[in-house]
Amino acid sequence: MSAAIETRDLTLRVNGETVGPLPVPVGTSLLDFLHEWLGLTGSRMGCGQGICHACTVMVEEEAGPREMRSCITGAHWFEGRSVRTVEGHAHTAPDGSLVLSPVQTAFIENFAFQCGYCTPGFVTGASVLVERLKRTPVRRDEVERVVTEALDPHICRCTGYVRYHQAVRDLVLATPGLTTA
């Protein structure tokens, strides 16, 4: 017995480039779409239930980016929207070398991760926070709390929380414009 799978065309922007229109079954998650259609395997399938946040991606909107869980959100929800995955945070310098984002650099400098499975989600969560603080800075004494709230939903099975937290806190405190006096 075979059931017809309803398929619709999907067009969206991923890491700054337009993708599609591509025929995609309606029930496909964004995570499967990234993995299977685009070969972008950086976003991780962890729990598949929207709990661990290893799958989160940035959704770029006028009011600033937001975090969304790609494992529980349908690919077609992103029709016409703009998504940034962990593959889209670094950029290439004129000399051809790869330049990591400030968040990625801070994670490396702080040895923030061990196995790295959760890292794409933490990069997303921390980057969304940094972008938010560029628009609405917070007092320096609020940084601890703000970083905790931003990273809190992300689960790290190697329990690297302290170093992730330290990396983001130090980055926020050291970056001009993210905090007020």
Add this chain to the structure above:
Amino acid sequence: MPTLPRSLPAKRLGGALVASALVGAALVASGVLERSAVSREVEAPLTQEAMRALAPRGAKVAAAADCFACHTARGGAPYAGGLPLETPFGTIYATNITPSAEGIGGYSRADFHRALRDGIAPGGRHLYPAMPYTSYRGLSPDDVDALYAYMMSRPPVAVANRANTLTFPFDQRWTLAGWNILNLPAQVVTPDPKQSDLWNRGQYVADALGHCGECHTPRNALQAMRSDAALQGAVIEGVEAPDITPAGLRRMGFDPHSLTRFMAKGLSAQGGATHQMFDVVHYSTQHMDEADLTALSAYLFDRDALPAEPERPAAPAPVAVPQAVAMRASASYDGLCAGCHGHAGEGIPHVSVPLRSNALMRVSGASGLIRATLHGLPAQRFPDNERMEAMPGFATLLDDAALADLATWMRAQWGGQDKAVTPDEVARLRAGHRADASN
């Protein structure tokens, strides 16, 4: 936790309260005193041995009467009070009921009986009906003795009671004397000989111990439970406490067996207990004897006994919605809901509740569904190591029109509801949200 619906204008109720107080004062003056349900026999104190012997049964009474849920602040010491109950007239704080000087340490056996069944604390101080003494009035003296013995065996906690912040005239406790004369039943309900023992036990469990009506019965202008509309559903802190009459329960898809199970486990095909009903299951009903839950179910379904076999009420027939609504709604559903609740609303065991058989699709009001979708629900731990994961809120992803379409479409196909949800209703619930009101 019973509270006062926000919709009622404070002025109108204030006037009604004063009027009732004047009527009450007139009655008091004319010699008709407030009627106590408490017999003089409880003036005699219980012996230490009797107290020790009664305490274990009192623990059961405390669980069934759900004293803990209201008398314990979030993160506070057990029974030490402090939980705020917000009303349109100010905040009432639940009191310390541990046997300390700040609590009920000085209460005699008779004081305790009068507080529970007459709503009058030592010194003649009237309790607010937020304390469900109108329901507890029906408690048996034996159960009140057992509860007294149990409460007096709890560790005393020295936490002072917080002062209520009620506005005039609601801060005038004497006005409650009048309220009591009008609204506190003179006669205590006695077993109905025409009904089975099970039914009668169920009535006691539901109406006195469990005080179901305090949330599920609508209130009149004086904030008293309307006896002509018992258990027909009301709105508590912005959340619909559904109709739990036999017709209301069947409408949600319950039968006597599944209701018993729901009360014990907090989960069923109808969904999970949320908001204050989660607290009811968490602190109260999961700890009750199965015999009492069976009786409760028999009474609520108005049966002499539970049927031998489960009865499965037929699922409501789907109602068609305009094509454009269905298109927009199914796009929202596939994008945001199906990942956890399944493409056909089947849910995922231990993760997310089914939607296609969910009571929120079938109850008359859509507020429960809209609220959950807008603001999400916390992760919940249920008996038997069962749990449901947190539901995110979609307030920033779905605008009023999109959420109205989604709710209309879900309730039409799964709940047979032909009344469309309006963007205005969504807007109202979006604006009225208070983070502290969600469970």
